[in-house]
Amino acid sequence: xxxxxxxxxxxxxxxxxxFASISAASPSPDSHALYASARVGDPAPGFxxxxxxxxxxxxxxxxxxxxxxxxxxxxxxxxxxxxxxGNMQAVQKWAVDHHxxxxxxxxxxxxxxxxxxxEQGEALLKTQHSFxxxxxxxPDGTVGHAYGAKTTPDMMVIDPKGVLIYSxxxxxxxxxxxxxxxxxxxxxxxxxxxxxxxxxxxxPTSQPFGCSVKYAH
Amino acid sequence: MIATVFIAMQASHPAGQGASSGVIQLVSAVxxxxxxxxxxxGIRLEPAQGWHTYWMNPGDSGGPTSVEWHLPKGWxxxxxxxxxxERIETSGIVSYGYEKPAMLVETITPPATxxxxxxxxxxxxxxxxxxxxxxxxxxxxxxxxxxxxxxxxPVENPQWHDKIAEEASLIxxxxxxxxxxxxxxxxxxxxxxxxxxxxxxxPGKPYFFPDSPGMVSHSMPQSxxxxxxGMVARLPISEYTxxxxxxxxxxxxxxxxxxxxxxGAAVTINVPISNSQEKKS
Numbered sequence: 001x002x003x004x005x006x007x008x009x010x011x012x013x014x015x016x017x018x019f020a021s022i023s024a025a026s027p028s029p030d031s032h033a034l035y036a037s038a039r040v041g042d043p044a045p046g047f048x049x050x051x052x053x054x055x056x057x058x059x060x061x062x063x064x065x066x067x068x069x070x071x072x073x074x075x076x077x078x079x080x081x082x083x084x085x086g087n088m089q090a091v092q093k094w095a096v097d098h099h100x101x102x103x104x105x106x107x108x109x110x111x112x113x114x115x116x117x118x119e120q121g122e123a124l125l126k127t128q129h130s131f132x133x134x135x136x137x138x139p140d141g142t143v144g145h146a147y148g149a150k151t152t153p154d155m156m157v158i159d160p161k162g163v164l165i166y167s168x169x170x171x172x173x174x175x176x177x178x179x180x181x182x183x184x185x186x187x188x189x190x191x192x193x194x195x196x197x198x199x200x201x202x203x204p205t206s207q208p209f210g211c212s213v214k215y216a217h
Numbered sequence: 218m219i220a221t222v223f224i225a226m227q228a229s230h231p232a233g234q235g236a237s238s239g240v241i242q243l244v245s246a247v248x249x250x251x252x253x254x255x256x257x258x259g260i261r262l263e264p265a266q267g268w269h270t271y272w273m274n275p276g277d278s279g280g281p282t283s284v285e286w287h288l289p290k291g292w293x294x295x296x297x298x299x300x301x302x303e304r305i306e307t308s309g310i311v312s313y314g315y316e317k318p319a320m321l322v323e324t325i326t327p328p329a330t331x332x333x334x335x336x337x338x339x340x341x342x343x344x345x346x347x348x349x350x351x352x353x354x355x356x357x358x359x360x361x362x363x364x365x366x367x368x369x370x371p372v373e374n375p376q377w378h379d380k381i382a383e384e385a386s387l388i389x390x391x392x393x394x395x396x397x398x399x400x401x402x403x404x405x406x407x408x409x410x411x412x413x414x415x416x417x418x419x420p421g422k423p424y425f426f427p428d429s430p431g432m433v434s435h436s437m438p439q440s441x442x443x444x445x446x447g448m449v450a451r452l453p454i455s456e457y458t459x460x461x462x463x464x465x466x467x468x469x470x471x472x473x474x475x476x477x478x479x480x481g482a483a484v485t486i487n488v489p490i491s492n493s494q495e496k497k498s
Contacts, residue, residue: 039456077346077355078280113352141308148456150277150310150436168457174280176346176355207430207457211353212278215308 038147040167040204044158045146049105049136052121057103057134064160066100066192070132070170071107071144073114073152074124076211077176082153083128085178088170091189092131100192104132107144112214114152115139141215151210157191166191168206220248220374224343224358238347238354239264244377249365252331256371258362259381260284260297260321260343268347269316272302274428274467276313276435279346279353282321286341291328298322298388301468301483302426307350311436313426320384333368389468392477392484394447399465399490401454406433406465406490408450412478416448421472425450425486428467431458465490 038045044067048058059067070088072079082088092102106121108114116124121135138144147156147167157166171184191201224241242261250256262282264270271279286294299321302313325339344357365372396411408425410416417423423441427433437453450469454462466487476482 040459076353111351145309176280204459205457207455208277209275209280210278211348212307212310212312212350214351215310217308217350 038156038164038167040164042164043162044156044164045143047143047146049138049143050118051134051136052116052118052125053134054118055134057136059158059162062101062158063162066095066098066160066195067158068095068100068102068188068192069147069149069156069158070102070104071149071152071154071213072104072135073106073108073211073214074116074128075113076152078174078210079114079152081176081178081181082170083130085181087181087184087186088153089129089131091170091186094189095192096131096133098192098196102132104130104135105138105143105149106135107138107141107149108214109141109216110139112216113211114214139216141213144213144215149208149213151208152213153210154208154213155188157188157195159195165195165201166204167208168203169208172206174209219361219363220245220377224360237265238268238349238356239270241343241345241358243343243360243362244381245362245364245374246378246381247364247371248374249367249372250327250331250337251367251369251371252327253329254371255295255324255326257322257324257381257385259377259384260323261318262315262321262345263318264316264347267349269303269305269312269314269349270319270345270347271312271314272426273297273299274313274426274430276305277310279312279314279348280355282343282345284321284323284341284343286325286339288325288339288341289337292339293326295324295326298385300384300387301389301470304424304426306436309436312348313435320381322381322385322388331366333366335366336363337366338363387481387483389481389483389485392469392486393480396447397486397488399488401461401490401492402451404454406452406454406462408452408465408486408488409447410450411447413446414478415443415445416477417443417472417475419472419475421475423448423450423472424470425452426468426470427452427455427465431455432462432465433467461490461492463490463492464488 046059095102153170155170159165171186173180173184194201240263244259246257271281273281300319305312339362342359346355394410394412398409434453434455440451442449469486470483
C-alpha cells in the first residue's frame with residue numbers, strides 16, 4: 001500500500017473500541033504494593049475460578065496432570081499476533097493432545113482492554129479456534145496477582161505435583177509481527193516436553209513480554 | 218524541502234482503533250546536506266495525555282519504538298540514541314518509557330560522493346506501541362524526508378536544529394568516576410561508585426534502568442546508600458533468570474532535580490559483574 005506523505009497531524013483513526021469507564025465496584029488494590037509472585041520451583045498457588053461456561057475450576061482438581069496457565073487479553077497486539085499466526089493454538093493443541101490441562105486466564109478489570117463477559121469469552125474461544133481446556137475469568141485480578149502475572153501473554157507451567165516449573169514469555173521473539181513468530185522458540189512447549197521426558201527444564205523462567213495485564217487499579 | 222514531517226501513524230491492529238494515542242514527528246537538524254558530512258535527525262514522540270510509549274528495554278511490559286530506514290546505497294545510519302526513560306508503574310507492573318514528549322536521535326551519514334545539487338529522499342518506517350493503564354495500541358507509519366544536496370555549507374533547519382542539538386546533549390553518556398565495580402551478593406547486584414566527593418548535592422533517590430531483561434528486576438525495590446566519596450546501589454537480580462547476570466548495563470538516573478556533577482541527570486553504566494560468592498567457594 002502506498003502511503004502518502006503529508007505535513008499534517010493525522011490521528012490514529014476513528015471508532016472507539018468498546019471502552020467503558022473503570023468499574024468502581026472492583027476492589028482496588030494499592031497500586032504501589034508489590035504483589036507476591038509465584039516462583040519457579042515453589043508450589044503453585046491454589047485457586048478456584050469460574051470459566052466462561054459457568055463451571056468452576058480449582059487447581060487442586062488437576063493434581064497429577066500438567067497445567068498451563070495462559071494470561072490473555074484478546075485486544076493486546078502481542079496476544080493477537082500469537083492467535084493470528086496460529087502459534088498459540090498449535091501449542092494448545094499439542095498440549096491437550098498430551099493430556100495437559102490448558103487454562104486461559106482473563107485478569108482484565110471490567111472496562112479495561114481484554115475484559116470479557118462469560119458470553120464474549122465463550123464466543124472468542126470459537127473465533128480464535130482455541131484448544132484451551134477452559135477460559136477462566138479473574139476480573140478482580142486475585143489469581144493474576146497471586147501468580148505475579150505481568151503481561152499478556154504471560155505463561156506458567158505447573159507439573160503433576162503442583163510445582164511451578166516455568167514462568168515467563170511464551171517464546172523468544174517478543175514480537176507483534178507474524179513473520180518473526182515463524183522462527184520463534186516456544187518456551188512453554190519446550191518446558192512441557194523436557195519435563196515429560198524426565199529432564200530438567202532448560203529455560204525455567206524468562207522475562208514475559210506483551211501488554212501489561214490490565215488489572216483493576 | 219521537507220525537513221520536518223509528521224508521520225501518519227496507522228493502527229496496525231483492529232484493536233488499535235480509537236482516538237489518537239499520540240503523534241510522531243521526524244525532524245532533521247538540516248534542510249540541506251553535503252557528501253560525507255553526518256547530520257542528526259530526531260524522532261519526536263509525543264504520546265497523548267494519559268498514554269506512554271517505551272524505552273529500548275520496555276521493562277515489565279510493552280515494546281520499544283523501532284525505526285527502519287530504507288536508505289539509498291552508500292548511506293549509513295547510527296544506532297538510535299535513547300533519552301533517559303521514566304519509571305511507569307501500574308498495579309505493581311513497572312514499565313520503562315516516556316509519558317512526556319521525548320526525542321530519539323539518530324545520526325545519518327551520506328556517502329563520500331554525491332551530486333553537487335539536487336535533492337535526496339530518505340524513506341523509512343516507524344513502529345510504536347502506546348499504552349494507558351487500561352489499554353495498549355500499536356501503530357506504524359512511513360516517513361519520507363526530502364533534503365537538498367549542496368556542495369557548500371549545509372543549511373540548518375531553523376525550526377529544529379537547536380532543539381535536536383539540545384536533546385542530543387541530554388542523551389546519557391558513560392559515567393566518569395574514580396571507581397566503578399559490580400558484584401553479586403545473595404539475590405542482589407551491588408554497584409559501588411567511587412568519586413572525589415559526594416555524588417549528589419542533596420539526599421534523594423537515584424534509579425537504575427537495566428538496558429535488557431534478565432539482569433535487574435524491573436519491579437523490585439532498589440536501595441541506595443551514600444558516602445562522602447560515592448554511592449552503593451543494591452539492585453535485586455531479575456526474578457526471570459536462573460543464571461547470575463555477568464554484566465550490569467543500563468542507565469543510572471540521578472535523584473529528581475539533581476545531577477551527576479558536570480555529567481548530566483542520567484549516565485550509562487556498563488561493567489562486568491564479579492561473582493564474589495563463586496570466588497569464596
